[in-house]
Amino acid sequence: MAAPMTPVKYYPLGNICVVCGFSFVTKRVDESGNIIIDKCLEKKLRITPERRATLHNVCNLSDDIRFPSDMGVCQKCFRSMDRVLKAEKEALETRNKFQTNIRSTMSRYSVVVTSPSKVVIKKREIKSPGNIGIDKRLKASEEKQTHMLLPIVRVAPVQLKPFSLTENVAPLTFSFGTGLQPPTLLQEENLKQPLNIPGYSVVSVAPKENSGVSIAHKEKSSETDPVPKSSKRSLFSGKENKPKSDKCSLDGSVEVVLHYPSGKKSLIVKDDAHQQICKAIARGGNTDTAIVNVLLKSNPMELVHGSRKIVQAECKAISKRGSNALLQRKTHADFFSFRWEHFYQELKSTCPALLSIITATVSDIPPVIGSKPFLHAMQTVGVALHGRSQEMAVLQYMNGFLLSHGGCTQRDIERLSQIGLTVHPITLKRKLSDWQEVLDKEILEVRDSWADGGNAKYQIIGDNWDKNILPSYRTSDRKTLSLHLFHVYAILDRVSPTPHSSHSLAPHEIELSTFIPSVQEQEKLMKELTFLFSSSIVANHPQLEKQFGNIYPKHLEHRYSYCAGNKTKQYPLGLYDCNENKTPELIRLLKTLSIYVPCKDGEVVEPVFFGGDRLTDERVQTAQKDMANAETQLQRLQGFVSKIEDFHRLMNFLEAIHKLTYSTKSAVDRGTVYYYRNLLNMRNVKCEVYNAYRAYKMLYYVILDAICLLLFLHHMGVSDIEQEIDLPTNFATTSDQEKIDYIDSVSENILRKYFFDDTDDVFQNLRNIVCNPEHPENYWTLTLQDGRFKCHHCDKSYAHVLSLKAHEEKIHDVQIAKPSKKQKDKTQDQMHDYLLMLFKLVILHKNLDTSVDMGDGERAVRSPKYELPIYHITNKVKYAIGSIHLTSLTSGILSENQKERLVANRFVNLQGGKNNNVSLDEYLEMLNRDSKIACSGHKTKESILAHSKEYPHLINLVGHFDSITDIKNRKGFHHIPSYKEDVLKVLKDLQGANMLTHTPKREFTCQDLSFDRTPFQNAFVGLSTFIHRHKPNQPFIRLGDSHV
Known part of the structure; x- marks a missing residue:
């Protein structure tokens, strides 16, 4: 084993603090020979010109010293130098303050004596207002020779005699905010009497012929002081008792006499401005204004x-x-x-x-x-008061919030904070961070109340939040950043239903006929379409607009009209790091949002509705299926009931209509949608429907209104819109309700003929096929019992319908013929049938659209039954499933209480008004748009998530600022000045093409369109099996049955 090395530490001469020598970068070798480099660059401050000036001031360095570029100063040393400069500044301010105080004190307590030989000074407490004569003044030579701190003014004393008052006194009082009477002018009869003025000064003005300023000294005083003699000219005339001209002497001087309880003092006022002030006082009236006007000039x-x-x-x-x-x-x-x-x-x-x-x-x-x-x-x-006190900062905070919402950089906000327009960005961040707990505070309070049996309840709406962030400089490592987050908000229910005792129906009790509109539901549809048809022709026909424009209702009354105009309360909950396409991330999100589920003793009191588009609805059910084996209901994620919202339904319904009626190949076919798109020059109608939904909707609505006018004129036997319509006799004298009933009856007759094809049940054929067990379409699903499919010829049963089909085809030789494709009618009038099909589909779309605007939840949840056949024939499987699920939720698998909440609380109302509602998911799209604007200053996923809870506050504050400053939102597509002209242009073209006359063999050049005037009749193929496969049996895990 090799011997360990001695640890060594190296301190490079560069990269150090120029004050204390601290090394920002050190290298050391440990016992094993490993080289370790320690960097403390976060403590290093670069030597900028400002810091260099601080070093020179504190350390007394010469200007010739230059520091290497890699050197700096550590934070500790620089803070100490800042303290030194601050202490020196405070000491200098204190020294200057002492000097100022002593000068002020010596000047305030100056001494006035009567003679240089006196040592003791006697000073009266109250200075006498009598005449004071000055016997002697200091000469310039004496002032220069004195060595005292303050000059001594020698004044000769004057003996003051008491001022006695006589009995016959003319009272004169002044009011100084104490409730006394206003002063009276000194007139001639008052001047002849002595004045009794207790505690106040009296000013009398009289002319003097001599010039200069003189102070009269009174040597003796009698019992009563004489008033000015009558021989002197006065400012007031003795005869008329009115003021004369302001020019009262030859040289313009004025004598002012001040009367005191102890005597009087008079002086000559020669300054022009002062004379005007004295005259203003003598004249009375608005004296203060006169004095101010004089001072303004002088x-x-x-x-x-x-x-x-x-x-x-x-x-x-x-x-x-x-x-x-x-x-x-x-x-x-x-x-x-x-x-x-x-x-x-x-x-x-x-x-x-x-x-x-x-x-x-x-x-x-x-x-x-x-x-x-x-x-x-x-x-x-606000800026001025903020400069005086940093606490006066509300307007600066609001400016900072506006800048942050607009994506202003932190550096720019810091620059503006230096001039008082906003607060520092760090201060803004702290304030927004403190508000994060306010975000869902009220929702948590409602949750607790809900758990305790309260009536206030809420829903949660969520949708994906996608954003692409482009790099400033694109490289192989820095590519476009694609973010996939999830945006959530909560909304309080507008309608809180009373508890119902009835229980929900069992899942198997929901019949197939429930998904097809019944005759009673079609009667309700007739009333709704009658309102739409009448509103259309009244708004676009000049004569009808004059007759009915002010009396025809703008709102179709429904069960919840009483609260449709109430504003709703929404609570944005911010962005979450979740990609809804990934089930594990969505499970983690639902677990996080479980804090908003009302629970008591660990059990869910009532599930919370979780709304969104069809993708969100499906992903929530998939997450619930994956967690189905958990122990508690909350862990199984069954605290949420997912549902589909109306804005995405509207968009997909229009996409289905677009698929049947729109083709760019039909530009030469008169009467088609694309033909009128070019005729009206609507160039914003392009690409897919989901990219230009409102533009497509306006195009279809223009054509719909033109068709309504065409049907109405044809029904009334009028060929031109300018031609007068024959109304019933005495129509002008009938009541408003009778007039409305008349126009509705005309509209109903037109709809009965062209929409319902002169029948009461336009869905009769579809219902007979779907609900008939003997029809070949229902052969394979007829024997479904207890989740298994029983053979028609033996006792065997199978879990999958395909197994049953293979069994019967192989063993029992059963062959079910596929329905033959409908042969083309060679005498068909494609233009006429296309027009009627377009009329039926678009007016159904408008019915759903207006139900959202008017807050009619019952009409909105009946619409899926009319949408389902159209989704089925256009292969829009996802929203066909959504229609089945929404119908199931309102037809049996929810309790009556939950069903009413689902139906009544489907809308957001931001501004009030019965016709100003929007769907829940459309409001979320608005929040997505606003939050993408608010996050424009953040360019990474981490920074966006770190500030995600701040965006709702910024959006709400900007909205509040717009409301208090009366900033109106731009109307955008709602402002269409040429709408009526477009309708009349399409109407004229339809009349020229003779659309309503059935002309056999009239065909379009483009054959990619649908020409079925009864699109509901031919939607039966595979519909019953589709409903069986996707019909749910519980509110949770409403996924399709793979066995069917």
């Missing part, structure tokens, strides 16, 4: 200095720590309760001078609350 800086003191006092009071000012309240609730109006009212009551000055700076006239100048003034006040 000495405006004095007013500025006075205003400065007022503003300083106001700002000091409102900025004081603990003053509970609005800008000091920085809790989560305070930010969301902040209003500009509240801030304005607080400034108006506490800082009126500051508010007046700032608003005058911004605008010549007082700005209107909510206007742009008003917001500028409020922001200016």
